[in-house]
Amino acid sequence: MPHAARFSIAPVRSLGLEHPDAIDLTDVGVVEDRRFFLADETGRLVDRLVVGGLAQVAAHTDPGATRLRIAFPDGRVLDDEVELGAHVEVPIYGRLAVGHVVRGPWADALSEWAGRRVDLVRCDLPGGTRDGDPVSLISDGSLAELARQAGGGRVDARRFRMLIELEGAAAHEEDTWIGRHIAIGTAVLAVTEQDARCAITTQDPDSGRRDMDTLRMIIAYRGLRDGRYVDFGVLADVARPGRVRLGDQVTLLGEPPG
Numbered sequence: 001m002p003h004a005a006r007f008s009i010a011p012v013r014s015l016g017l018e019h020p021d022a023i024d025l026t027d028v029g030v031v032e033d034r035r036f037f038l039a040d041e042t043g044r045l046v047d048r049l050v051v052g053g054l055a056q057v058a059a060h061t062d063p064g065a066t067r068l069r070i071a072f073p074d075g076r077v078l079d080d081e082v083e084l085g086a087h088v089e090v091p092i093y094g095r096l097a098v099g100h101v102v103r104g105p106w107a108d109a110l111s112e113w114a115g116r117r118v119d120l121v122r123c124d125l126p127g128g129t130r131d132g133d134p135v136s137l138i139s140d141g142s143l144a145e146l147a148r149q150a151g152g153g154r155v156d157a158r159r160f161r162m163l164i165e166l167e168g169a170a171a172h173e174e175d176t177w178i179g180r181h182i183a184i185g186t187a188v189l190a191v192t193e194q195d196a197r198c199a200i201t202t203q204d205p206d207s208g209r210r211d212m213d214t215l216r217m218i219i220a221y222r223g224l225r226d227g228r229y230v231d232f233g234v235l236a237d238v239a240r241p242g243r244v245r246l247g248d249q250v251t252l253l254g255e256p257p258g
Contacts, residue, residue, distance in 0.1 A: 001137055001167065001249045001250050001251060001252045002166040002167060002168040002169035002173070002249070003166065003167055003168055003247055003248060003249045003250065004147055004164055004165070004166060004185070004244055004245070004246055004247060004248045004250075005140070005165050005166060005246065006019055006020075006157070006164075006246070007019060007020055007021075007023045007163060007164060007165075007244070007246070008019055008158065008161055008162060008163060008165070008166040009023070009030050009032055009033040009163065010033060010034055010059070010161065010214070011032050011033070011034075011035055011036060011059045011060055011061040011065075011068070011126075012034075012035075012036040012037065012038070012057075012059040012061075012068075012070070012120070013029065013034045013036065013037040013038070013045075013047060014037075014038070014046075014047040014048040014051075014055070014200075015054050015055070015057045015058065015059045015070075015162065016054075016055055016056065016057055016058040016059065017158060017205070018058075018059075019095055021245065021246055022185075022244065022245040022246070023163070023164075023188075023243070023244050024063075024241075024242075024243050025134075025135065025187045025238050025241055025243070025244060026126070026241050027134075027238055027241060028125075028126050028127030028130060028134050028238075029126075029127060029130065029134025029135055029163065029238065030109060030134075030163065031063050031065075031126035031127075031131055031174070032061050032062070032065070032126075033062055033128060033153060033163070034108060034123075034128045034132075035061060035065045035122060035123055035128065035155070035231075036059070036061070036068065036102070036120060036121065036122050036123070037090070037092070037097065037099075037120075037121055037123070037128070038054075038110060038114070038118040038119065038120060038121070039088065039090045039118065039119050039121055040116065040117060040118055040119075041117050041119075041202065043088065043089075043090055044090070044091075045090055045091070045092050045093075045097075046114065046116070046118050047200070048200050048203060048208055049198070049199060049200060051114045051115070051116070051167040051208075052203050052207075052208030052210065053113065053114070053116065053207070053208045054113075054208060055203065055204075055206065055207065055208035056072075056073045056144045056207065056208060057070060057071070057073070057110070057113060058070070058071040059071075061082075065082060065126075066081060066082055067079070067080070067081055067082060067137060068080070068082050068102070068106065070106055070109070070110070072109065072113060073080060073117075074105045076109065078104075078105050078106055078109055080104055080105070082102055082104075082121065083102065083103040083104055084100035084101070084103070084120060084257040085100060085101040085102065086100065086101045087099075087100055087230040088100065088101055088119075088121055088230075089202045090121065092128075092129045093129075095129035095130075095131065096129065097121070097128055097129045098120050098123070098124050098125075099119065099123040099124050100122055100124065100153060100248035101119050101120070101121055102119075102120040102121065102122050104141075106120045107119050107120050107248055115223060124153075124181055132192070132237055133192055133193070133235035133236060133237055134163075134237070134238060135163050135164065135189055135235065135237070135238060136160075136161075136162040136163045136164070136195055136233055136234070136235055136236075137162060137163070137164045137165075137166060137174050137189075137191075137233060137234050137235040137236065138157060138160055138162040138165055138166070138174065138195075138232070138233035139166040139167075139169035139170075139171075139172075139173055139174050139233075139235075140157075140164075140165070140166065140167045140168070140169060141169040141170045141171040141172065141173055142169070142172050142174065142232065142233065143155045143157055144171065145172065146150060146214075146232070148215060149217065149220065149221040150217045153198070155167055155212075155214070156204075156205055158205035159202075159203070159204075159205050159212070159214060160195075160197065160201055160202075160232065160233060161200070161205075162195075162233055163207045164184070164244070174233065175194060175234060177234065177252065178191050178192065178193060178194070179191070179192075179235060179240055180253065181252075181253040182236075182250050182251060182253060183250070183251040183253055184244050184248050184249070184250050184251070185233035185242055185243050185244035185245055185248040186239060186240075186242030186243050186244075187238060187241060187242030187243070187244055188238075188239040188240035188242070188253070189236040189237065189238060189239060190236055190237045190238075190239045191234050191235075191236045192234075192235055192236055192237055193234065193235050194225065194229075194232075194233070194234055194235070195231060195232060195234055195235050195244065196225070196229040196230060196231055197214070197218065197230045197231070197232050197233075199215065201214040201215065201232075202214050204237045214232075215230050218230050218231075218232050
């Protein structure tokens with residue numbers, strides 16, 4: 001069966017990915033993941049669709065999101081306690097993110113990097129705007145098939161910013177788990193649906209520059225769901241919280257857990 005090969009989280013939405021050796025899955029996913037985000041002066045989300053270069057900035061926070069470390073490619077590092085300011089509500093892709101502006105040096109430094117004024121915001125609750133499906137999964141088989149359909153080469157899984165990358169799977173094997181439960185590590189996941197992708201997948205995961213038309217590549221051999229969704233990978237709810245480590249195998253369960 002497939003096994004966990006890499007985990008990817010982004011403590012600040014759209015900033016560079018972290019790859020821990022293990023993750024703790026709660027009802028809302030990994031509590032450090034996407035706990036912070038950037039917004040402009042008009043209260044709109046600033047992500048990599050707006051500033052691709054955010055991918056070059058690294059971030060780290062603790063499970064309580066009480067301390068934040070941000071490192072820039074030029075060597076600058078900001079590491080301090082999180083102090084909250086004004087309450088804000090920011091729409092993020094049809095959902096409302098409720099949080100507080102973070103005081104301190106981060107906003108000025110991130111604004112300079114982004115080339116526009118941004119505020120750093122901490123979501124009030126872990127999980128941010130999620131109302132379900134906090135886990136995303138993609139397999140090496142699916143990535144290899146995408147590369148084959150595109151004429152060869154390799155597709156970097158980090159383009160898709162999936163929480164769990166799996167090795168040892170057939171092409172799109174994860175799609176066959178929809179509607180089923182899987183065990184991985186000490187966690188049990190209820191696989192719910194395919195994952196609709198956006199234009200961020202067209203960007204190089206290191207530079208943030210657009211360099212591959214992944215959406216067109218996927219559409220060419222998979223088509224569109226309901227005439228509009230470009231699906232690649234799957235989403236899941238956490239049916240039983242637990243820890244997942246690199247190397248943990250996926251087990252397909254016959255019946256939902258009690």
